Amino acid sequence: MTSVLIVDDHSIFRSGLRSDLDADLDVLGEASDVDSAVEAIARLAPDVVLLDVHLPGGGGGGGAEVVRRSPQGTRFLALSVSDSAEDVVGVIRAGARGYLTKTSSGEEVSRSVRLVASGDAVFSPRLAGFVIDAFGAAAGEQAESTAELDRLSAREREVMRLIARGYAYREVATELFISVKTVESHVSAVLRKLQLSSRHELTAWASARRLL
Template identity: 65%
Template sequence: MSEQTPVSVVVVDDHAMFRRGVIAELGTAGVGAVDVLAEAADVDEAVAAVATYRPDVVLLDVHLPGGGGAEVMRRATAAGSAPGTRYLALSVSDAAEDVIGTIRGGARGYVTKTITGPELVAAIGRVAEGDAVFSPRLAGFVLDAFSGSIEVAAVDEDLDRLTEREREVMRLIARGYAYKEVAKELFISIKTVETHMSSVLRKLQLSSRHELTRWASDRRLL
């Protein structure tokens, strides 16, 4: 990354408050290093933004309305409108199948939303230069997947029953979050969390949070 030329970025996330927070953080921590050109809230908006602005890096959420981050990469690549653009996933999820699926979809890196502003700026710069960027835990998932230690196909089959939002709720509940904490994390109401949780248990044929935690742990989703 050149000190004279900032890395151009498009921020893609379906949560408006989170997008604004990321953009504000990049504006503070990435002065002179990062230039945010646009933002997008779903797959269609993201694909259009990539074609219009041809950014160096797309900061991409994994779960999006319209097909998710992998669909953004698939469609943008098929269109051929920004061949030099690289993708860095920024997600609340650190589950193995999300990390692996996103990397298989074409991302150069994957970081979680606990990352600090300066760390994110550094990750964007490294991805722009062609490096792969992961936390040690997430890098381990990728190595395990390609060595055959994780049966990704089996995990995907189970999770296909759930919507993207249900997956997010499922992981947080399985990790022991209270409904109020899940609602705050995902910017949704407690009632919506309860509705998603009921749907998750029904689809997975489970009867309690305890069973859900065990189910997720067995599949290395925590």
């Protein structure tokens, strides 16, 4: 059976969705905000997370924050009332594998869960265009970003992304199993190679290039 975690801040929607999913989907649990979702994903390791994009808690990043804070390899299918390009592209850039609106039937959601679990990407028809347009426009920017990133070592890139996301030096050290002094050294090298003067400029640089 494909295991599922339902993440939505409306309990009545969670219970309704649970009852509408096909019997071959094993719902491991539910979560209602960013922090409880991150905890449940780490603890339950579901095959697919059904995720609303607008969630309370955490650092205010909603569903996209849940995706970024979850273990690599976790598969997410966004399921939201919103059909705005900003919401769709934001959560897909964070790493979700698909996006459905809440007008979808239980049968459609169940079929999409199985597709995402198998590695496919799934979108409501109108929303797929948002993703194609966004990633097509980003192609040219990515070439420039790649040239800039080539100046950094693999470890420097890891440190750069964490610092740009707002991690403190000590948190980066814990995440990467290195010393705080080594983190400081890498940050200095990153700023020098990218010709930036502060971590605030680094965050702006990474955000503009969609590297967060």
